[in-house]
Amino acid sequence: MIVASLNPASYLVLSAVVFCIGTVGVLVRRNPLVMLMCVELMLNAVNLTFVTFGRMLDDISGQVIVFFVLVVAAAEVVVGLAIIVAVARRRPGATADDVSLLRG
């Protein structure tokens, strides 16, 4: 037990800032890999919020939910990277703007 005197608002505001940075990254960047990393940023911000609220409300479920978020994030990365590799094999250098090429 370290101590719980730090105001939870600091954690919440930090996670809000990280979430918004991730959002702007997804909107601005065109490299699909970097977009995926920005989604990871957003997921981490949400995880931090879950842990903080769990501590505020004195409930262990906040930490349990972070586990499920981790599992979903891992699955998302695996499938996303498979799609990126499949697209890049066919069209090297494709960016998110070229996604209309995926039409069948």
Next chain:
Amino acid sequence: MVEYAVFVVSAAIVLIGAVGVVMSRQPVHAALSLVATLFGVAVLFLEQDAQLLTAVQVIVYTGAIVVLILFVIMLLGVDQEEDLSVEPLVAQRVLAGLAGLALLVSLVLVFIPVARDRAVSGQASTEAAISKTTPNVAQVGRSIFTTWIFPFEVTAGLLTIAVIGAVVMARRPESYEPLPEPEPMTDRLDGDDAEADGAEAEEVAP
């Protein structure tokens, strides 16, 4: 005092890493910045007495997910440097920045009162209170395997489906015929000419 210093340092690392992910030109640098952010978040978990999550964060995120991303970066070529000075869509960055700022303001406006009054409902949980004596690992494990057992089973199915999906998508087709010359993506901004060239190239190829 100590926890305040730890928070400030790790928050700085988290923010620098997050900005690095968005701003760096090379995907490798973005991935390394992501590692910094993930470690900072792990420290913040530890500061909030979530010891198990700290370990899982370091092992799963930085040990597995970022390594996977780095593998794919190496596979696709590390030299894909993106020129960030060109803005392909008009006013894209300004609008994205405004949207991010609006999101930030609304989130902070929600979070500050919530944190001041300690909760949305003002009530501490009585269902699964964090024990001061039971170890964190034991508590989380008991909660997962009792209260959350059904979601836990569902995630097993999700992981299986994800693995199968990744194998199916990354597999090369069995009757593998050589692809036509990949059309360069660099001149796509020229508009219709590039489109027409690409269509022609595909017709000519065997």
